[in-house]
Amino acid sequence: MTALIGPETVARLNGKTCLVKRMRLALCILCLAVCVFLCFGLRTGNAFRRYIEVCSVSLACGWFIIATHSRVKALQAAASHFLNLEKKQGAEHLGVLEYSPVTEVTPDGLRVRRVYLKAPAETRTLLVDEFLLNSLPPSGALARVEARGSFIWCAQEESDG
Amino acid sequence: MVRRFFRLLPALLTWALLSVMVWGWIFSILTDAPAEKKLIVYIDAPVNRGRELAGKLEESFPRSLIQFIEVRSFSYSMMGDSPASDGDIFIIPSENSDEYADWFSGEPGELFASAGESAPLSAYVRYAENTDYLLFYSASSVHTGELDHLAFDLSALLKQY
Numbered sequence: 001m002t003a004l005i006g007p008e009t010v011a012r013l014n015g016k017t018c019l020v021k022r023m024r025l026a027l028c029i030l031c032l033a034v035c036v037f038l039c040f041g042l043r044t045g046n047a048f049r050r051y052i053e054v055c056s057v058s059l060a061c062g063w064f065i066i067a068t069h070s071r072v073k074a075l076q077a078a079a080s081h082f083l084n085l086e087k088k089q090g091a092e093h094l095g096v097l098e099y100s101p102v103t104e105v106t107p108d109g110l111r112v113r114r115v116y117l118k119a120p121a122e123t124r125t126l127l128v129d130e131f132l133l134n135s136l137p138p139s140g141a142l143a144r145v146e147a148r149g150s151f152i153w154c155a156q157e158e159s160d161g
Numbered sequence: 162m163v164r165r166f167f168r169l170l171p172a173l174l175t176w177a178l179l180s181v182m183v184w185g186w187i188f189s190i191l192t193d194a195p196a197e198k199k200l201i202v203y204i205d206a207p208v209n210r211g212r213e214l215a216g217k218l219e220e221s222f223p224r225s226l227i228q229f230i231e232v233r234s235f236s237y238s239m240m241g242d243s244p245a246s247d248g249d250i251f252i253i254p255s256e257n258s259d260e261y262a263d264w265f266s267g268e269p270g271e272l273f274a275s276a277g278e279s280a281p282l283s284a285y286v287r288y289a290e291n292t293d294y295l296l297f298y299s300a301s302s303v304h305t306g307e308l309d310h311l312a313f314d315l316s317a318l319l320k321q322y
Contacts, residue, residue, distance in 0.1 A: 035184075042191055044229050045216015051188045055181055062176040066169055 020072050024065050031061035196303050198228040200315050203248035205257060206294075207287040208234040214285045214322065221318055227311060232285070249302040249312045250319075252286075255293040266305060270295030273320070281320045 035054045042050060193199075200222075208214075211232040218230045235245050245251075246264045252273050253261060274280035274294040288294060296316055298305045304312035 039187075039191055042188075043216060043219050044192065044212055044231060045219060047188060047192045048212060051184060054188075055184050058180045058184060059177055062180060063173055066172045066176060070165070070169075 017072060017076055020068055024068060024072075027061055027064060031057055192229060194228040197309070198226070200227055200230045200250070200304060200311060201248040202230070202232045202250045202252065202315070202319065203235060203237075203245045204232065204252040204282075204286055205235045205254060206252075206289065207236075208232060208285060209287065210285055214282070217322070218315065218318055222311065222314075230315070246299070246301070249299050249304050250316055251297045251299065252294050252319075253297065254289060255295050258295055258297070261297075264299055264301075265297040266300045266302075268298065270297045271316070272296075282322050285322070 034057050038050050038054050038057070200218075211234070215230045215232045218232070219227065222230070233245075233248075237245075248264075251261065251264065253270075255270075258265075258270060272293060273296040274282075274286075274288055276291045276293050280286075280288055280294070296319075298312055298316075302312050303309060304315075
């Protein structure tokens with residue numbers, strides 16, 4: 001087995017989670033400040049227009065938070081997953097990686113070996129999108145990445161050396 | 162992306178409904194004022210763009226004296242929680258004046274709009290044909306006294322629109 005993801009990945013995940021949470025909090029505060037500001041100077045003539053403006057600001061802020069909620073959950077799940085692995089296996093074995101013993105040749109002439117990384121569903125897409133491309137061992141470039149069941153399947157280009 | 166959108170749709174709609182209701186409730190509190198700071202005109206005829214008219218009327222009064230002016234048709238009191246008898250000024254067809262006599266101060270009604278002649282507020286009120294409209298002051302209004310006669314000022318202003 002080879003460690004694919006190290007402690008720095010957990011730190012990066014936590015950092016991203018923290019950043020998204022701070023952005024959401026700042027947006028909430030800003031939204032509330034804008035809404036309170038719009039409530040000043042209310043008269044009968046402008047009350048309905050101000051109400052529409054306040055509702056619009058409130059809706060935009062709330063929808064942004066709802067849309068990023070799943071992102072925050074995925075980041076937290078990924079960090080939690082790797083923290084648990086770290087406790088069980090030690091910091092140097094955060095990713096369970098299995099190399100296929102078979103070398104294949106792709107139609108476009110690349111010599112590749114399949115690499116399987118077991119990861120829970122909520123972290124799969126995150127890993128494929130965010131970290132896998134940056135965390136491969138230096139011995140080969142990534143030719144193809146897919147999520148298959150509970151595994152992430154990567155076709156890693158074989159180095160000549 | 163589309164699947165994710167439909168998965169989030171119930172939360173988005175719930176937030177939209179909640180936001181509209183909560184801000185509507187907040188605005189109803191913010192746009193209310195004690196009787197001393199508010200003037201209400203009830204008209205026994207359909208009223209168009211009442212908010213616009215009220216906004217213009219408000220500009221003629223210092224905000225320290227009057228915070229809100231409202232121009233309502235009698236149908237408003239049927240849908241809302243404030244009865245028409247809470248008004249400060251009533252504009253009523255002359256043939257109906259006896260029906261609401263309990264609401265009025267002891268003074269006789271002033272002719273406000275005459276049938277067949279160009280009437281005040283004709284851009285905002287759909288008067289009945291061939292009907293004279295009288296203006297009465299409320300017996301319970303706080304703006305018809307010697308120290309506070311803003312209702313009289315408002316009635317003079319109404320005739321200018």
